Amino acid sequence: MRKILHIDMDAFYASVEQRDFPQYRGKPLVVGGRPEQRGAVAAASYEARQYGIHSAMPARLAVQRCPALIFARPRFEVYKQVSGQIRQIFHRYTDLVEPLSLDEAYLDVTVNALAEPSALVLARQIKTDILAATQLTASAGVSINKFLAKMASGQNKPDGLTLILPEQAEAFVAALPIEKFHGIGQVTARKMHGLGIATGADLRQWAEADLVQHFGKVGRFYYRVARGKDDRPVNPNRIRKSIGAEQSFSPDLTTLAAMGEALEQVANDLSRRLGEQQRRGHTLTLKVKYANYRQITRSRTFVAAIGADSPLLSWAQDMLLAHCDSQAPAQKGHPRQPVRLLGLTISNLEPVGEPDYVQLSLEV
Structure with a gap:
């Protein structure tokens, strides 16, 4: 039986900003683009979350909910450096570490460097080490598989520590x-x-x-x-093949104007994730899912890699309009079918390099 931890930093970006800038502490803060930049929330402090503000929310809506909201520009190089400190701590305990992003990871501590039989003891010590090294809190979930550990880590945020024992698994999932x-x-x-x-x-x-x-x-x-079972191993060599973002809508979108506005938030979210992962890619793919569950994708491939600093929204809107024009909408400005989901993905990834945007081809 495995002993799996899921470690998740608490409001990571916002917490780093509050750590580094005392004037932000105890105040509602978001990391992301400002309303006048038509930006979106990348991360929200717990003080901001009390107003119902969350990641991927349009900045203009966030300000409506909290006029005193403070905006901080993302500092991905700093977040990456802190993430490196945290991963060094993980590897003191086990080599089976599977990072999911800059601020969370799975650890398999079934066999560990301390020969400690209790995964709960290890999770508590890792949290203590992270706090001492970074002055930041983390929440930890402890259980017998990845799914249960992930669910456990979100139970008592911030600074939480939750254990789901094997005999508790089915009842926990049932509720x-x-x-x-x-x-x-x-x-x-x-x-x-x-x-x-x-x-x-x-x-x-x-x-x-x-x-x-x-x-x-x-x-x-x-x-x-649903039965508390998950056989996926912790994979320290997982290679990310693509980075994407998508958003579903209720009610469905019925105008091209609404689709364009919604696509802006998806593009902002994708830019944030590319910045987090310090990755660029060569292929941008648009996904459109209609109310009848029909789904289409359109892709554009570039000779040189594109990333967080690229005009992703402009290219995505071009693909969207080209697709809608080809569908010959029954009424100008309206898609043939209501749209329930929009998504953007960048694939053929590589580490961040110098920007050079050369379009190669358009694929359908």
């Missing part, structure tokens, strides 16, 4: 609202609610074949985690 499941987004959650699935207990009533019929291959994953 979990379906929206809280890692791997289930807003669109899937709405579909599940339409099928009468509101909790893990409801999900467990479904046969694997029926879940696959409704949700495709991921239905097999839903079937297993």
Whole structure:
């Protein structure tokens, strides 16, 4: 039986800014673009979250909710440096570390450098080490697999430490609202609610074949985690093949103007993630999912890599308009079908290099 930790830094970007700038402490703060820049929230301090402000929210909406909100420009090089400190701490305990982003990772401590039998003791010590080295708090989840550890780490934020024992796994998952499941987004959650699935207990009533019929291959994953099972190993050599962002909408979008505005927030989110990962790529892909669940993608490939500092929104809007024009909408300014989801992905990744934007081809 594995002993898995999920370590998740608390409001990482915002906490770094509050650590480094005393005038920000105890105040509602977001990291991201300002309203006049048509920016979006990359991270929100816990003081800002009390106003309902969260990541990916448009900056103009965040200011409406909290007029005294403080905006800080992202400092990705600083966040990357702090993340490196944290990862060094992880590797004091185990070589089986799977980073998910700058601020979270899975650790397999079944066998560890301290020969410590208690994963809970290790998690507590790692949290202490992180605080001493960075003056930042982390939340930790401890359990027998990645899914349960991930769910546990979010239970008592900030500075939380939650253990889910093997005998507690099924009851914990049964009581979990379906929206809280890692791997289930807003669109899937709405579909599940339409099928009468509101909790893990409801999900467990479904046969694997029926879940696959409704949700495709991921239905097999839903079937297993509904029973508290997850066989995925902690993979220290995982190579990220793409970085993306997407947003689902309720109600669906019915005008090209609304689609363009929504796409701006998706592009901002993608830029933030590219900055976090310090990656660029050669292929930008637009995804459009309609109300009838029909999905299309359009891709544009560049000779030189593009990244967070590239005009992603402009290129994405060009692809969107080209697609909508080719569909010959029944009414000018309206898509043929309402749109329920927009997404952008950059693939063919490489480390950050010098910008040089040369368009090569357009693929359908």
